[in-house]
Amino acid sequence: MIRVDRLHKYFGEIKAVQGVSFTADNGKITGLLGPNGAGKSTTLRILYTVLKPDSGTATIDGVDVVTDSLAARARIGTLPHGSGLYPHLTARENIAYYAKLYGMPKDTIDGAVQMVIDQLDINDFADRRTKGFSHGQKTKVSLARSLVHGPQNVILDEPSTGLDVMATRSLREFIRELKRAGKCVLFSSHVMQEVAALCDEIVIIASGQVALHDTADGIRSATGCDDLEDAFVKAIRMVEPVA
Amino acid sequence: MKTIRSVFAKEVTDNFRDRRTLMSALLMGPLFGPILFAFVINLSVKQSLSDASEPLDLPVIGRENAPNLINFLESNNINIVDGPASREEALAGVSNGEHDVVVVIPESFGKDLADMIPATVEVITDQANRQAERETRRATRALRDYGQELAVMRLTLRGVSPLVMRPLNIDEVDVSTPSGRSAILLGMLSYFFLFALLTGGMNLAIDATAGERERGSLEPLICLPVKRDHLIFGKILAACLFMAISLSLSLTCFHFSLKFMPLQELGMTPNFGPLVVLQAFLFLVPFALVGASLMTLVASFTRSFKEAQTWVSVVLLAPTLPILIVSILMVRPSTALMFVPSLSQHLLLVGLIKNEPLNMLHVAVSVGGTLFIGALLTYLCARLYRREGLLG
Numbered sequence: 001m002i003r004v005d006r007l008h009k010y011f012g013e014i015k016a017v018q019g020v021s022f023t024a025d026n027g028k029i030t031g032l033l034g035p036n037g038a039g040k041s042t043t044l045r046i047l048y049t050v051l052k053p054d055s056g057t058a059t060i061d062g063v064d065v066v067t068d069s070l071a072a073r074a075r076i077g078t079l080p081h082g083s084g085l086y087p088h089l090t091a092r093e094n095i096a097y098y099a100k101l102y103g104m105p106k107d108t109i110d111g112a113v114q115m116v117i118d119q120l121d122i123n124d125f126a127d128r129r130t131k132g133f134s135h136g137q138k139t140k141v142s143l144a145r146s147l148v149h150g151p152q153n154v155i156l157d158e159p160s161t162g163l164d165v166m167a168t169r170s171l172r173e174f175i176r177e178l179k180r181a182g183k184c185v186l187f188s189s190h191v192m193q194e195v196a197a198l199c200d201e202i203v204i205i206a207s208g209q210v211a212l213h214d215t216a217d218g219i220r221s222a223t224g225c226d227d228l229e230d231a232f233v234k235a236i237r238m239v240e241p242v243a
Numbered sequence: 244m245k246t247i248r249s250v251f252a253k254e255v256t257d258n259f260r261d262r263r264t265l266m267s268a269l270l271m272g273p274l275f276g277p278i279l280f281a282f283v284i285n286l287s288v289k290q291s292l293s294d295a296s297e298p299l300d301l302p303v304i305g306r307e308n309a310p311n312l313i314n315f316l317e318s319n320n321i322n323i324v325d326g327p328a329s330r331e332e333a334l335a336g337v338s339n340g341e342h343d344v345v346v347v348i349p350e351s352f353g354k355d356l357a358d359m360i361p362a363t364v365e366v367i368t369d370q371a372n373r374q375a376e377r378e379t380r381r382a383t384r385a386l387r388d389y390g391q392e393l394a395v396m397r398l399t400l401r402g403v404s405p406l407v408m409r410p411l412n413i414d415e416v417d418v419s420t421p422s423g424r425s426a427i428l429l430g431m432l433s434y435f436f437l438f439a440l441l442t443g444g445m446n447l448a449i450d451a452t453a454g455e456r457e458r459g460s461l462e463p464l465i466c467l468p469v470k471r472d473h474l475i476f477g478k479i480l481a482a483c484l485f486m487a488i489s490l491s492l493s494l495t496c497f498h499f500s501l502k503f504m505p506l507q508e509l510g511m512t513p514n515f516g517p518l519v520v521l522q523a524f525l526f527l528v529p530f531a532l533v534g535a536s537l538m539t540l541v542a543s544f545t546r547s548f549k550e551a552q553t554w555v556s557v558v559l560l561a562p563t564l565p566i567l568i569v570s571i572l573m574v575r576p577s578t579a580l581m582f583v584p585s586l587s588q589h590l591l592l593v594g595l596i597k598n599e600p601l602n603m604l605h606v607a608v609s610v611g612g613t614l615f616i617g618a619l620l621t622y623l624c625a626r627l628y629r630r631e632g633l634l635g
Contacts, residue, residue: 080459
């Protein structure tokens with residue numbers, strides 16, 4: 001479970017995040033939706049402890065991300081935006097390297113690596129060097145790499161960017177499987193349709209603030225728009241000063 | 244510890260598969276020094292040997308004014324050739340490099356000699372032209388010898404012993420040993436070895452920092468539940484390993500290639516046996532920590548692989564600076580100098596090649612001081628990696 005409470009983060013003059021609060025429950029898929037530059041990535045980066053908040057708190061399964069960042073990181077599997085692989089290592093070696101760094105016991109690593117390889121269906125290219133992999137293949141390997149230790153919480157920053165239809169479908173299917181396994185999945189996107197197709201809860205962020213936090217139906221009724229895209233635009237306008 | 248080991252193992256595997264790293268670590272660094280060195284040695288051997296034995300072509304203006312002098316010069320292995328038409332042309336020819344040296348014998352030469360007035364002979368040369376220096380010296384010496392001979396003849400004619408002209412007998416005694424002489428040339432060796440060492444780890448140092456950021460693999464890496472310090476230690480250690488490999492290859496390569504260099508003809512017997520190779524490796528290798536951490540530090544500030552390469556290349560030149568200053572000032576090794584990395588390695592290596600006894604205090608200070616500075620730089624790297632702005 002991921003809990004975010006009144007987070008603020010400034011980069012000099014720029015107020016990237018201004019008081020974001022929400023909770024992402026276990027066994028649910030929570031979507032962080034917002035236009036470019038809304039503060040989605042900054043919020044997620046605070047959650048996976050790459051950035052420190054200026055004020056506010058965030059906890060992963062009750063562990064504070066600032067005061068106990070190492071333990072918090074151990075509880076999440078992270079796919080940052082634009083994750084890169086090591087081109088001279090095979091997919092399997094890339095995954096095994098992370099398994100070692102997660103501190104998994106040596107004798108369990110091979111089995112765990114094979115398990116995520118099966119789950120993500122990447123056996124075909126698991127033993128090839130990742131140099132020259134397609135974007136879809138890379139995303140799958142990156143995902144496998146960040147989930148090899150079986151984390152309870154999964155944070156994905158715009159995972160579907162640049163993926164084709166087939167790859168997007170299998171990614172969605174995989175995310176649903178995580179949900180069925182009782183995991184807490186938090187992912188960001190700027191595409192309303194994708195979030196609506198997948199998420200139990202949607203958190204709409206604009207200008208570093210939470211505009212709405214509800215189910216897809218709840219958002220439709222709150223904004224009075226049947227069309228999700230219209231609802232999205234309307235929700236953003238709630239916090240954004242109209243230019 | 245486990246994290247450091249995992250990162251180290253991964254970087255080593257990764258880079259052994261990287262052609263760029265392998266090229267620089269196992270080929271470029273180790274071969275560059277010996278090849279360049281062999282080239283320089285052969286060139287200087289050729290020059291110094293060709294000197295005395297080959298006849299010197301000397302352009303002379305006014306050879307008809309001094310037939311005896313010309314005969315003397317020709318008997319001294321100097322080939323008289325026709326010079327430019329006039330003195331003015333000779334001046335122009337020398338200054339634009341057409342001639343190295345031109346001798347002008349004026350018309351009054353014979354008359355002055357007969358009248359016992361010092362007869363003028365002009366040697367036109369360009370002091371800035373290093374190439375001409377040796378030829379000029381040879382021509383001048385021959386002319387002076389001729390003058391000496393005339394003086395002796397004149398004194399003898401008057402019944403005076405020519406020894407009157409030599410109140411002093413100056414005898415230079417050169418105490419430099421053959422290996423000592425070779426040290427001058429072999430002094431630049433220390434830079435080749437440090438260069439080989441640095442090139443060995445350069446690609447890895449860049450790849451592990453700027454490369455990792457450019458590839459986008461840095462952010463997921465620091466999301467892992469490991470201390471960033473341990474990540475950077477593992478990377479620096481891996482760079483050290485490649486540097487040590489490159490250094491040992493370079494030393495070994497040199498040990499064998501020295502056999503094919505005509506050093507004996509230059510009066511040099513460099514001391515570079517297997518034991519020296521081993522000793523040299525042992526006190527050069529601490530520099531790897533300084534090199535690896537310095538490169539990592541520099542590369543951490545840059546945004547891309549290309550930018551990092553530019554800046555890290557500057558680090559390749561850094562060790563030359565202390566060596567250069569000391570070579571110019573001709574400083575003797577002292578304990579204080581042993582605290583300076585690259586300089587201390589240079590001084591120790593030169594001493595070793597000169598076959599001087601090793602000063603164990605110097606070795607200890609050099610190794611200790613270098614490792615200390617390396618540790619300090621490593622700490623700075625770790626500090627830098629803790630920053631939030633690391634991802635750029």
